[in-house]
Structures are given as structure tokens and as C-alpha cells.
Amino acid sequence: MDLGPFEADNTVSCRLASAIPDICKTDDCCLGIDEAGRGPVLGPMVYGICFCPVSKKDELKALKVADSKTLTEEQRESLFVNLDEAKSFVGWALQVISPNTISTSMLQRMKYNLNALSHDAAIGLVQFALDSGVQLKEVFVDTVGPAEKYQDKLSQRFPGIEVTVRPKADSLFPIVSAASICAKVARDHAVKGWKFLEDLGKVDTEYGSGYPGDPKTKSWLLNYLDPVFGYPQFVRFSWSTAQTLLDSNAVPVHWDDDEEDGEKSAARQNNTSMLSYFNRTSSQANGDQSSGRDAHRFFTERRLQNISSL
Amino acid sequence: MSTKKKRSPPTENSSWVVIATDSIVDVPKTATGEPTFVKLRNPSTGSASLYLFGSGDSDLYEVKAFTEDYHSWFIGQTVQRDGRLLYITQMDPLYLLLPYLLKAGAEGKFQPVEQVVKDEDFPGCTRLLSCTRSLKSLHHVADEKEVGSLKFHRVSQEKTLDWLKKKVERTVSTLRKSNISVGGGVKSSTFIRVKQEEQASDEDYLRYAHGLVSEYISEDLRKDLLKHLQLPELSSPKQEPPAKKRKLSDLPVEAKDDYTKLNSSDFTRKPPKKMTAAQKSLAKVDKTGMKSLSAFFSPKVKQEKH
């Protein structure tokens, strides 16, 4: 599997896809969706789709694809080779969501949570298959959340396609197993070959599983904690594991959209500008204007004020 | 998800980020003495403000701080917590001398300026007379008499107002060449900047420039200058309306609340109110779109890239 396009810029999301088998453009197809790397505090999350003609389901089964979680890494690799060899009737596509995208989305001013991120990735992949001419009739999805709502959402979004959302779909439907193998292989490769944009010298790659409970992961997170920057972008800052470690080991950083404390929120309610808020509270800015008129709006609009000491 | 920490009080600064006019550092080799920051009496407020004397006290500069909350600096391989940006710009020493001249002028006598420019609270003020421009420009605001080698001055209201008028006119011409929005300051209640080419009148420019020059003179002089410019005092109690919130990100989140219920003495202790989901979405949604809308109406001037 070639992750080149993702590795070229691993700060953003990236779509990778196989060639579309010709038969998928003419025959009714089924499509499976699964994800890999949702839980870990490290590395990308990968959404995968796999599709083949409904008439070829048995041939897919013969490839002996199974839920990627029950397989070893070597088994997944060899099954992916099998899938690749079946490219005359099996196609796949992946959405690699970078850890930086996960962090910045989840921590965004307008919070974009992991579920929304996941659903959008899945929908984007199905749309990609449709746009590529795949004759979709059935879609099977593995889910961790409530299946019904998700199924309704997908059915509405893709009328005319029979959508089945099911927990453990990856062990029930071979096409979902195939998708899970593609996603997991990509995730493994991405983590293993992670190129740190940060200039950290040689990085210890004993990340462990990446799950917060793994002691190896935990000790890696402690070793690679920078008091100012926190972590390289490889780490999902939005995970509570990362946040907790930063809260106790890094210097505090405050943003203007931090949970408002009483004073700040009151200042907003009172419709005073942050400037005057600052004037009142900062020991730096001695309120030169306090004894006279208000400063001209040229200065207040530009947050410029006289000071009485450095 | 993350626990938000209270901000610790700022520590005392030991470094400052400054944008300074080149003449402060490009000093001729013949100059003696180093530039010094001093506190002088602010002619508008009467209280202490920070100024800078150039090498040999030959020039005076004003210090202003760009102060926006929640900012810090990376400087090379360091962090500076204090996110202010100081501007050090040229300052006409006459603005600072004028209050002393006016005070002495009440006696109506011609006096040597050295006798007049004295201030127990701000001993540094005598250095103002060393500025190259000071003695040369006194005639703009005072009548002069020479007796032998001695010079005597008496402030002239008429001259002062003419001088200030010239200052205002200079400022108007710079404002016209700039893309600073001078219009709509009096009545605008929208968050969208008015397009200045269409809206700003000559009076808008004049009032705006008068307001700027007034930052450097007393309240009495401000009123006199307004008359001198033949501008009626605006009926509103304040000279300028409170600065309009221009940043949409600063929009009050509870726009439906009645702000008048909160008076300034007790609002700081008021606990934060919970927003309803609808208010939250109102407050959060579409800011970027609104932002670009205001950008659309603002003058199309891109920050120059080098």
C-alpha cells in the first residue's frame, strides 16, 4: 500500500484509492465501511471502504477476509495482498485523517466531534465511490455508536441504497472485513512510517499500541512532552490522556475561547470590550485614561494605549 | 474535556517587543548620551505617561502599547509571555511644554521658559527644553521678546489655536491618504464598517483629526479648538461614542440580554450564565461568514507583502 500522498503532508487528511474495477461500474455492488485507529491517542484514524459486485460475494469470501482485529499484522498484510490481487472485481478507498486534523477539529471554537468527523469521512467515501461510477446497491457499516440513528442518516443521504449499520459488522459481512483490513493496514503503515515534521532528531518508536492504557504509550507520552509545545502533531491533543499530562507537566496556555470564568463572561455580558477588561485587571496597563476623557476611537479600535512604565 | 486553568497574575517583564522609529537607533556618531525612557505629565490626562528622549535629549518620542488580551510572543528560541507590542513614535515636545506655558500665561507676563517649565512631580520635564525642536517652535504658541541675549515668552491663545489648526489640517491630509475609516463614528450602530469613500464627509475627517490632536491637549483647549475649527460640539455627553466592537468574535454571546441591568460595580462578581443551546449556536455559527461580509465592505487594501 502506497501512503506517499499522505506522507507528503501528514498534517491534513488524505484520500487514497485503488483503481475502480470496470465490473463495479456495470454490475450492482455492495460496499463495506470500517475504521481503524479510532481509540489511540497517537497517529491517524483511517476510514476504509471496500466494494465488489453483489454477484462476487462468494469469491470475496473465498479470499478468507475476516475481522482485522482477530488477525495478526502479518495476516492482515497478506490478506491485503489477496485483495489487491482480486483487483479485477474488488476496489477500495481510504480516508486517512491526520492526528493534527483530529486535534484541531475537536478543539475547534465550533467543536467538531469525533463522531461527526467519522460520519463525514464515511459519507465522503461512499460519495467518492458513487462519483467514480460504482453501481452501489448495498452498504454495510460497522459502528461503535447507536446504529439506528446512523443508519437513518446514511439512508437519507443516499436514497436508493440499502444501508445496514450493525455493531460488529466487520465480523458479519466479508465486505466490511475487507474494508477493515484496508483501513488497519493503512493505519499500521502510517504509524510505523510516521515522519515527524518536528525536528526531534531520532525518535523512539516504541509507542506501544497507542491506546491510553498501554504503559508503553504512556511512558512515550511522558518522554516526548515539551513544556511549551506539548507534543508533536503525531499526538492527538484532544484526548484526555494528552490533556491531563499537559495540565500537570506543561506551562499553562490560555485562549480567548477558554471556558469562561465569571469575570470574563460578565465583561462580555456588560458589552465592554476586552480592552477595558484588560485595563481593569492588568497591572501593566496603568489606566492613563482613567483621569480624563476616553481615548479617541482610533486608539481604542486599535487597542493602543499610553503606559506609565515599561 | 480539558480542565481550564485560571490565569496566574502576570509576572514582571524583563523584555519588550517594540516597533521604533529608526532615528532612535540610527544616531550620528557625534551624539552623546543614550536614549532614556522617562515619565512625564501627559498633557491630556495630567497623569504620568512614558516617553523617550533620544540621544542627547535632542528628540522626544511617545510610547504606546498595543494591548490585546490573550497574546504572547515567540522571539527566536524564546517565549515572551507579555503579548504587548510597543510603538515608539516621534512626539512634538511642544504638546508637553504647552500646559506649563499656559499655566504661566495666566499671569500674563513674559518669562524665560526655563522658569516656566518646572514640575515637582515630573523633574524630567526640564529636559524637554533640550529638544532641538522645542525652542525653535515656541513662537508657534507664544509671543517672544528679546532683551539683550535673553529671550522671554508669553503664551498666546490665538497663536496656539492657529498652530493646533495646522496640526489638524496635516492630520486630515494624512487621514485622506490612508484607509482609516473616519466616517460613521457618530451614528453608526452596525458592526459593518461604512465604506469611507462614500460616507466620510469633510466634517468627518475634521472631527476625527480634531479628536486625535485632542489626545495631546487639555479638555479646555480641546473645546476651544473645536470652536476655532467652527465645529459645533456634539450633543452627546461624550466626545466620541464608545468604540464599536469591530471583531465579530467579540460579539456578546447573550445578545438578547439587557445590559443595562448590570452596572459596572457588581458585574464582575456575577457568575457566568448558561447559554441555551439555541443561543450557543447563534453565538457560534457563521462567524466566519459574517466576518468575510464585513471584510467585503471594508476598503480593499491588502497588507503589503514584501
Add this chain to the structure above:
Amino acid sequence: MSANNSVTTVQLGSVSQAVELPIHFLPCEIEHDGPAEVSQYFTSTVKDRKHELTVSFRGRGLKGQEVNCPEGYTGLVLKQVHKPSSDQEDGAVKVSSTFHNLTYWNLEIPPSTDDGVVMAMAWPKLADAIHGPVED
């Protein structure tokens, strides 16, 4: 007698040794004064996409732009070399580094001419108008 007679000297001799350092204006308050691995963690991860600079800090997405100092003006970073022991005593600062442009970063919002730091750059030119000498 107030403390208004204490002054702070700018040691100009330091200017010749002051190097030009890259300077970034961040949309957050970092409770720290001192060394940081800025080039390793920050500068090396800045992406320039279609003239829009992007980077992230502590998992938050930033969008940035370079601004030049106004013509005739130079950026100086002043550092305290002598800390007065009381407010009556004189202090001294030196020029530790210089800059001619700075990169400012907004939290998620694309840079625009409405940004405070860009608007404030209009001040020097106006100051010259208000404070420049008038003709007779």
C-alpha cells in the same frame, strides 16, 4: 516626591551586536518567559498553502500572515540588563534582537486587514502627521 524621576536607559552599544530573529505573535497567552524549542516544534511545521500560513499549537489550528514594520521603523526586542531595586532607582535595557517583519497568528480565523495588529500598524504614519513640525 514621586518615583517619576527614575529613568531607564537604552544601551545603544548593544544594537551592533543585536541579531535579527524571527518573531511570532500568538493568539494565546503562554505562561512562560524563557527558552523554547520554537524552530523544532513550530517553525518546522508551518505550512504555506496558497499564501495562507497554517500551523498548529497545542492542538489548535492557527492561520497566519507576515506583516512588515512600517517604513522607517524597525522592530527591537529590548531586554532588561539592570533591574532597579526600587522604583526610585534607574534601570537599563539593551537591544537584544531586531526584526523587520513579524508573523502574526489568528486562532482558526484567516488573517484580514481587520486584525488588531494590522490596524495598529497604521499608527506610526499618523503619529508623524500629528507630531511632525508645522510650517509657519
